[in-house]
Amino acid sequence: MSNQLFVRVADPETKIFTGCHYEDPNYKLKDNETLEAIPDGLRPPYRLVNGNWVGASEEEFDQSFPLPEGLKEANDFAKQKQLSQQQFTASMIKKVATLTVDNATQAQVNAGVMKEIAMLRVQVARPSASQAQPTTSESTSNSASISTSASAPLSDSLSPLQSTPASVSSSASDPLSASASTSQSASLSASASTSQSTEGVTKNV
Numbered sequence: 001m002s003n004q005l006f007v008r009v010a011d012p013e014t015k016i017f018t019g020c021h022y023e024d025p026n027y028k029l030k031d032n033e034t035l036e037a038i039p040d041g042l043r044p045p046y047r048l049v050n051g052n053w054v055g056a057s058e059e060e061f062d063q064s065f066p067l068p069e070g071l072k073e074a075n076d077f078a079k080q081k082q083l084s085q086q087q088f089t090a091s092m093i094k095k096v097a098t099l100t101v102d103n104a105t106q107a108q109v110n111a112g113v114m115k116e117i118a119m120l121r122v123q124v125a126r127p128s129a130s131q132a133q134p135t136t137s138e139s140t141s142n143s144a145s146i147s148t149s150a151s152a153p154l155s156d157s158l159s160p161l162q163s164t165p166a167s168v169s170s171s172a173s174d175p176l177s178a179s180a181s182t183s184q185s186a187s188l189s190a191s192a193s194t195s196q197s198t199e200g201v202t203k204n205v
Contacts, residue, residue, distance in 0.1 A: 007033050010048035017046040017053070 004022040011018050012032045029035070034053075038046050042055025045064050056064065 005035060007035060008038065008048075008053075009033050010046075015047045015049065017044075017048065 003025050005025060005027055006020060007023050007027070007029065008020045009018050010016060010032045015032065017038065032048065034048060034051050036052060038053045042053065043058070043061040045056050045060070046053045047056070048054075
């Protein structure tokens, strides 16, 4: 049996599968016979076309294997439900695709808005910085004027004190003037004592 051929047979006119049988290894196949197995998933009746099996359409299947009235209604309901489910699935896929596009568009809009906000912040920051610079220079000039006015009275009050040591130092630095004044004082003292002595002698006489 293992060496025999498993032959599938089709009707010579309609090419519809009719059955199968075993033949010897040297058996010569006819036009309506094949060693090709029937693929899974095909609807009967199966037809042999150019050495390959082809399944029937849904209409041919229903005509070849009609269902009882009750089962037919159940089958129609199941088909309608399946169709509705497919339509619902297609609708949901379409909605998801639309939402994806909307999200991408919204992301672009958000990016544009954030860019505009950043530009506005830069524009607002520039006038603030320009206003801060004159304020700093003005405060610096005010401080300078305050320090100048505060130091002026001190310099005026210190000017007499500074001039006095100058005169003292000038006197001390001139030794000839000092010796001259000393000799003059000594001469005056000697003259006064001499005149006093003379007046005393005169009175005694």
